[in-house]
Amino acid sequence: MIKSLKVLNHNLANADNQLAVLQNELNGQPFFSNKIATFGYTGLQATGIEVFQVNVGKMCNQVCKHCHVDAGPDRKEMMTLETMQLCLVAIQNPTIKTVDLTGGAPELNPNFRWFVQEIKKLGKHVIVRCNLTIILANKKFNDLPEFFKLYEVEVVSSLPSFTPDRTNSQRGDGVFEDSITALKMLNAVGYGVQNSGLILNLVYNPAGAFLPPSQSALQAEYKTELFKNYGISFNNLFSITNMPISRYLDYLLVSGNYLKYMDKLIAAFNPSAIDNVMCRNTISISWDGFLYDCDFNQMLDLKVNPTASQHLSEFNIQLLNTRNIVLKQHCYGCTAGAGSSCGGAVAG
Amino acid sequence: MANHYYNSEDLGKFGNIGEYQKPLADKFFDYYGEVFKTSALTEKEKSLIALAVAHALQCPYCIDAYSADAYEKGYSKQQMMEAVHVAAAIKGGAVLVHGVQMMNKVNEIAM
Ligand code: SF4
Ligand code: SF4
Numbered sequence A: 001m002i003k004s005l006k007v008l009n010h011n012l013a014n015a016d017n018q019l020a021v022l023q024n025e026l027n028g029q030p031f032f033s034n035k036i037a038t039f040g041y042t043g044l045q046a047t048g049i050e051v052f053q054v055n056v057g058k059m060c061n062q063v064c065k066h067c068h069v070d071a072g073p074d075r076k077e078m079m080t081l082e083t084m085q086l087c088l089v090a091i092q093n094p095t096i097k098t099v100d101l102t103g104g105a106p107e108l109n110p111n112f113r114w115f116v117q118e119i120k121k122l123g124k125h126v127i128v129r130c131n132l133t134i135i136l137a138n139k140k141f142n143d144l145p146e147f148f149k150l151y152e153v154e155v156v157s158s159l160p161s162f163t164p165d166r167t168n169s170q171r172g173d174g175v176f177e178d179s180i181t182a183l184k185m186l187n188a189v190g191y192g193v194q195n196s197g198l199i200l201n202l203v204y205n206p207a208g209a210f211l212p213p214s215q216s217a218l219q220a221e222y223k224t225e226l227f228k229n230y231g232i233s234f235n236n237l238f239s240i241t242n243m244p245i246s247r248y249l250d251y252l253l254v255s256g257n258y259l260k261y262m263d264k265l266i267a268a269f270n271p272s273a274i275d276n277v278m279c280r281n282t283i284s285i286s287w288d289g290f291l292y293d294c295d296f297n298q299m300l301d302l303k304v305n306p307t308a309s310q311h312l313s314e315f316n317i318q319l320l321n322t323r324n325i326v327l328k329q330h331c332y333g334c335t336a337g338a339g340s341s342c343g344g345a346v347a348g
Numbered sequence B: 001m002a003n004h005y006y007n008s009e010d011l012g013k014f015g016n017i018g019e020y021q022k023p024l025a026d027k028f029f030d031y032y033g034e035v036f037k038t039s040a041l042t043e044k045e046k047s048l049i050a051l052a053v054a055h056a057l058q059c060p061y062c063i064d065a066y067s068a069d070a071y072e073k074g075y076s077k078q079q080m081m082e083a084v085h086v087a088a089a090i091k092g093g094a095v096l097v098h099g100v101q102m103m104n105k106v107n108e109i110a111m
Helices: A013-024 A032-037 A082-090 A113-122 A142-148 A164-169 A175-188 A215-230 A246-254 A258-269 A273-275 A295-299 A317-321 A327-335 B008-019 B024-036 B045-056 B060-072 B077-109
Strands: A051-055 A098-102 A127-131 A154-158 A202-203 A238-239 A283-284
Touching: A013 A246, A013 A327, A032 A327, A051 A082, A051 A295, A082 A113, A098 A113, A113 A127, A113 B077, A142 A175, A154 A175, A164 A175, A175 A202, A175 A215, A202 A215, A215 A238, A246 A258, A258 A327, A273 A327, A283 A295, B008 B024, B008 B060, B045 B060, B045 B077, B060 B077
Parallel strands: A051 A098, A051 A283, A098 A127, A127 A154, A154 A202, A202 A238
Antiparallel strands: none
């Protein structure tokens, strides 16, 4: 199995080294902040916190080649119960409507189920970014579909293609076949089934050095093909742009695609996506309780602006609500084409 | 840098043809953009047709552009190669079917 960059002691396991690659104004690439300034934006401010995204740990049963978390079975970082309790205090803020659980495979955190139950007690909507194969990884996870159903969790799962080749080339051998089995299990309890109220959304991201095609065309194709070939149904497809971070950055550099990819992101810059980038209404929490503008900034170790609170232990929603967002070159990934966020395209 | 008749960077300069004759370039690019929009055929289907035609024409710029475009739009490697075979079959067939013309001529003049 592929090892994480961290365990390989790879140069890019260090966030500073990633930032050094990204901040090179090579090839005349303009800085993101300068680019948005030409459209009248002097920086970018948060508009409030509606989504509270928690990375409960970097451990994962998969080792996808594009993973911006550098997750894998060899990652040991895991959110503790104490940090989860700090999350629960912060989540009580009434403006926070949704708690988005991610990882790694969030289900691998030993307190995952307890955490979901406690969040639901606070009346919040819960999203779990489930990689599908975790459901089959061990007997003790086989009942996850029932668990999700019981707590009306919204399930968001990656499936980079409705064919095996691309899925397996990005996510590992056999991932497609296991994902199909897991999707059938989710369908069987009502997920993605019309009028069930149980939401199953899929995520497409390109298996290579290119940008996603039109989200609506892709969704229609996924619906037809998955239903025709496997009898699988789902709600929405989100198309997400790969971020030049961590393992995907490594892939771009090793394959000689880095500059061309950055050029593509910049050429596809869409000013109408700026207002809707996800950091504006989101806060991202790391396994050890630090605060970030988004999951991408978290992986680059770019904590929120120091004038806002930077750790759960000092969580101050007033300061965070209007914080200035930390922007770097990877932000071009959020504004390319129709834009990209954890909820897919952000502009028409 | 080596000097070639074909340079991959030139593909990105396609739009520059308007510098010498803007009205005609504008008309061409408008038309081109319109042709590739989803209508009776989808953008995706049109991309695969473009890939096959690019191979038949052996235009390196078009092959570059539509190999990327067709793959990005989700065609598999096998589907793309089959499209190239369609181009090859039509091109080969176009040569061979002229063999009938050759036969006609030979039959006309042979004893
Ligand atoms: S992309 Fe998701 S499933 Fe793949 S290794 Fe990263 S966290 Fe795990
Ligand atoms: S990468 Fe993060 S900080 Fe940058 S625009 Fe996207 S969501 Fe905002």
